[in-house]
Amino acid sequence: MTAFDAASHANSKSNVPSWRATQMDSALEVFESLEEPTGFEEDWRYVDFDLPFAELSQIESPGEPLSGGPFVVSLADNSGRVLIVDGQVLESGSSSATVSTLRDLETDEREYSVVAVDHNKLAAAHGAFSNDGVFVDVAANHLMDSPLVIEIQGVTPGSASFPHVSIMVGENAEARVVVVYRSADGVELLMVPEIDLQVSDGGRLRFLSVQNLDHAATNVVHQRMTLGRDATGRLGEVGLGAKLGRLDLGVSLEGDGASSEMVGLYFGEGSQTLDYRMLINHSGRNTSSDVFLKGAVEDDAQSVFTGLLRIEKDARRTSTFETNRNLVLSENGKAHSVPNLEILCDDVICGHASSVGPLEDEHLYYLQSRGLSRGRAERLLIKGFFQEVIDRLPIAGLEAPVSEEVFRRFVQAQEEGRVA
Amino acid sequence: MNTALMVSDLSVAIDNKQILDGFSLEVPFGEVHAIMGPNGSGKSTFCHVLTGKSGYQVRGSASLNGDDLFSLDVAERARLGLLQSFQYPTQVAGVRLREFMLEAAEELGLDLGEATARIETESERFGMGPFLDRSVNRDLSGGEKKRSEIFQMAVLRPKVALLDEIDSGLDIDAVKQVAEAVEAMRSPDLAVVIITHYSRILRYLSPDRIHVMIDGRIVDSGGSELAEELESGGYEALRRRLGIEKVVEDGPVRKPADFFTETPFDV
Numbered sequence: 001m002t003a004f005d006a007a008s009h010a011n012s013k014s015n016v017p018s019w020r021a022t023q024m025d026s027a028l029e030v031f032e033s034l035e036e037p038t039g040f041e042e043d044w045r046y047v048d049f050d051l052p053f054a055e056l057s058q059i060e061s062p063g064e065p066l067s068g069g070p071f072v073v074s075l076a077d078n079s080g081r082v083l084i085v086d087g088q089v090l091e092s093g094s095s096s097a098t099v100s101t102l103r104d105l106e107t108d109e110r111e112y113s114v115v116a117v118d119h120n121k122l123a124a125a126h127g128a129f130s131n132d133g134v135f136v137d138v139a140a141n142h143l144m145d146s147p148l149v150i151e152i153q154g155v156t157p158g159s160a161s162f163p164h165v166s167i168m169v170g171e172n173a174e175a176r177v178v179v180v181y182r183s184a185d186g187v188e189l190l191m192v193p194e195i196d197l198q199v200s201d202g203g204r205l206r207f208l209s210v211q212n213l214d215h216a217a218t219n220v221v222h223q224r225m226t227l228g229r230d231a232t233g234r235l236g237e238v239g240l241g242a243k244l245g246r247l248d249l250g251v252s253l254e255g256d257g258a259s260s261e262m263v264g265l266y267f268g269e270g271s272q273t274l275d276y277r278m279l280i281n282h283s284g285r286n287t288s289s290d291v292f293l294k295g296a297v298e299d300d301a302q303s304v305f306t307g308l309l310r311i312e313k314d315a316r317r318t319s320t321f322e323t324n325r326n327l328v329l330s331e332n333g334k335a336h337s338v339p340n341l342e343i344l345c346d347d348v349i350c351g352h353a354s355s356v357g358p359l360e361d362e363h364l365y366y367l368q369s370r371g372l373s374r375g376r377a378e379r380l381l382i383k384g385f386f387q388e389v390i391d392r393l394p395i396a397g398l399e400a401p402v403s404e405e406v407f408r409r410f411v412q413a414q415e416e417g418r419v420a
Numbered sequence: 421m422n423t424a425l426m427v428s429d430l431s432v433a434i435d436n437k438q439i440l441d442g443f444s445l446e447v448p449f450g451e452v453h454a455i456m457g458p459n460g461s462g463k464s465t466f467c468h469v470l471t472g473k474s475g476y477q478v479r480g481s482a483s484l485n486g487d488d489l490f491s492l493d494v495a496e497r498a499r500l501g502l503l504q505s506f507q508y509p510t511q512v513a514g515v516r517l518r519e520f521m522l523e524a525a526e527e528l529g530l531d532l533g534e535a536t537a538r539i540e541t542e543s544e545r546f547g548m549g550p551f552l553d554r555s556v557n558r559d560l561s562g563g564e565k566k567r568s569e570i571f572q573m574a575v576l577r578p579k580v581a582l583l584d585e586i587d588s589g590l591d592i593d594a595v596k597q598v599a600e601a602v603e604a605m606r607s608p609d610l611a612v613v614i615i616t617h618y619s620r621i622l623r624y625l626s627p628d629r630i631h632v633m634i635d636g637r638i639v640d641s642g643g644s645e646l647a648e649e650l651e652s653g654g655y656e657a658l659r660r661r662l663g664i665e666k667v668v669e670d671g672p673v674r675k676p677a678d679f680f681t682e683t684p685f686d687v
Contacts, residue, residue: 384514
């Protein structure tokens, strides 16, 4: 393993196509010019990022893959599997889509990265050091009826890795993709994945991600979705693991009539930070979007939601809504919820709803008045709170394991007297 | 006949404001009693104090089938056989009615087979089938919520049922349906207290006794003639007959400007 410097950079680009090596060179300049987040920047103000690249190493060859895992095993009914370990693609195959890796691509026909390199130090690091990736093409008019499962693992202690996934849904095609993030037990590492989702005119994408990293790992995902005319993107985001887990999501509704939905849940325990930043940008006309995100924190965990709905000047007849509901289950748990609207067009319907608080007394009273003990009433309410999201996840198959994991966390905290 | 519910000299205050004052009531098993009273007479407070809601300063005693209620928490009272049908049943997102009833039945010690059978039978009877796998009270109309409360009562079979304003917000057919359901549930093991400010529901239901509640206490009790008196003369006439003066509270006169000064802009 080597440090993040020019020598290792030369090494890391040795196996990539020349167009990509050129990109990595210019991104390295940006990487070197940017400071690491200090916590004073607006977009890091609630978040403690303490993994300087000086303390991390670059991986020369990926570690041993993890097997099993609670979520992947529930996805036996799939149309293909991709395995990325420490940023390197080890397996890629699909019966329902064309899957290529970076080395297969002779030109940068579809733009390797849609995240601005200067977005922040981490995005620049991805631009400079990401030297492998999968590129999925779903042919026009093709209907995928079971999902492509992409497992992204981090296993090497002290490493920083840059998994890269790009999905292109052809015109009028329908795609289903599940991404599961995992990392080795107790291993400190940084992952900076980039997930690019592009849906062509009339295409439909159902995408579900489950972030189930070990609590020692740090994960900063840059995920972008671009929707063409009459395209639909449904995202489901489940956040369970990581010491710091950030989802930096951008959705761009460019085509007229495009619509997007993002439903998600998170449950933070211990000293976890689960951080959601999103920008939903409406530029096409007659577009609609909905964000529905619910989370709970217990112990010393904290969550952050910063959601900006932006409606551009010509985006007439936009309809958009965002909801963020938070349960704070312990005295030291914290939830920051900051929904924002930026509306540059006047022919729109939009709104937001946000709440932070404990379980409602009124609900507990009602359930208890039918004989449920306080503990049982709390458990039922927790289950119900997340059930609303689980019912809306865009891909079937993971409802039970997600629900069980969330429930297990709460019950364990309850038994150990960690909930207020 | 055995006493199902016995309430003696109950006084209740919230934030030092007296709501109930020397309230006493005895309801035997097998009977249906109605408590009638104008808005603000303390009817709902009575229900919540018996159910065990927090936030009240309570004096006096209440027992269910001889067991003291006030030493128990909300759930323990329910398990003893007390059930309140709420005036405003709360919506509980994500918690399904079927699941809720199964959990409650388990707490009551019913086996799963019996609980499932009761849910099937009673949901059929009250037309609750379509609501079983939906969130409790979510997006239900006023009438559907009341029907759901009665359905829950039919499944859980309490010993004492407090039906708070079970007829408010219902159209005439729904009132009739609820009244018939209550009559049909009459049994030697159940005492029902219906709380209402209209005599409307009493047209379809024959309570064994009617109590009139004014200013936090029972001022008169009797048979159906009492409901008729209220129907024709209202609570005003009853006050005159009993010589109860109307207490006019001189609260502070609030001008619109007061609301602005009280608005916490700095929050």
